[in-house]
Each structure stands twice: as structure tokens, then as C-alpha cells.
Amino acid sequence: MFEREFFGSRGPPSDRDTASAALLVKIYERRATLLGLNPPLGHAVQIVQHEPAHALTSTDRIRIAIDNVKGITARERELADKKDYSDEPLLPEEQIELDQLRQAREVKRLQKSRDTGEDTPPHRY
Numbered sequence: 001m002f003e004r005e006f007f008g009s010r011g012p013p014s015d016r017d018t019a020s021a022a023l024l025v026k027i028y029e030r031r032a033t034l035l036g037l038n039p040p041l042g043h044a045v046q047i048v049q050h051e052p053a054h055a056l057t058s059t060d061r062i063r064i065a066i067d068n069v070k071g072i073t074a075r076e077r078e079l080a081d082k083k084d085y086s087d088e089p090l091l092p093e094e095q096i097e098l099d100q101l102r103q104a105r106e107v108k109r110l111q112k113s114r115d116t117g118e119d120t121p122p123h124r125y
Helices: 002-010 018-034 058-070 074-085 092-116
Strands: none
Touching: 074 092
């Protein structure tokens, strides 16, 4: 259809009329691009890599190792950090919970020392 409009009565280009054929191909490509049939290749695929949410620092890894050795639970660490580093003070219920967690940890440590026969001094918090 478009060939008749473009070339008129001459019909489609022959094998020797390469300039007209090249022009026709460019017109088809331009029309397809304007109609959105040829999306640009650069925008077809995008790879997005996000940074990890939180990578542990060496200080975090050391603190976790020490907490494991001392038997400090995640909740006890959370409450202790809030008490030591937060601007808001611990609620009375949280302070009671922290004291209970520390006492329970000390009881476990003393039972372990009795079972092994070691005489260890009490740990400081």
C-alpha cells in the first residue's frame, strides 16, 4: 500500500534502484519507531543490583562472638543497647526484664561452673 503512494505508477523499486529501496527501508524503520513498534535496544533490558540491606562490620561480628561466649541473648543485647546508647530511657518493665535476663544468665553460668568443678568469679555485666 505504502509503496504505491511513495512510488506512484512506477511500482516498487527494481533490483537496480537501490537508493529508492534504501530510502523505503529508512521510512519503514522511522514509521515503526514513531508508532512504538521498535523500542530502543538500550532501554529494553536494564539490570539493577541493589546493595545488601546491612552488612556486618568487624565490630558487629566481634560483639556477636562475645555475646555467644557470654550467653547473652538477642533480647538482652537489645535492652542493654537501648539502656546504654539510646536517648530514651528504659521503661520500668524493660529494666525488670533486663535484670531477669542477666540473673538467669548468671544462674546458668554458676550451674555450669558447679558441674565442671571450676571456681569462677561472678561476671560483671
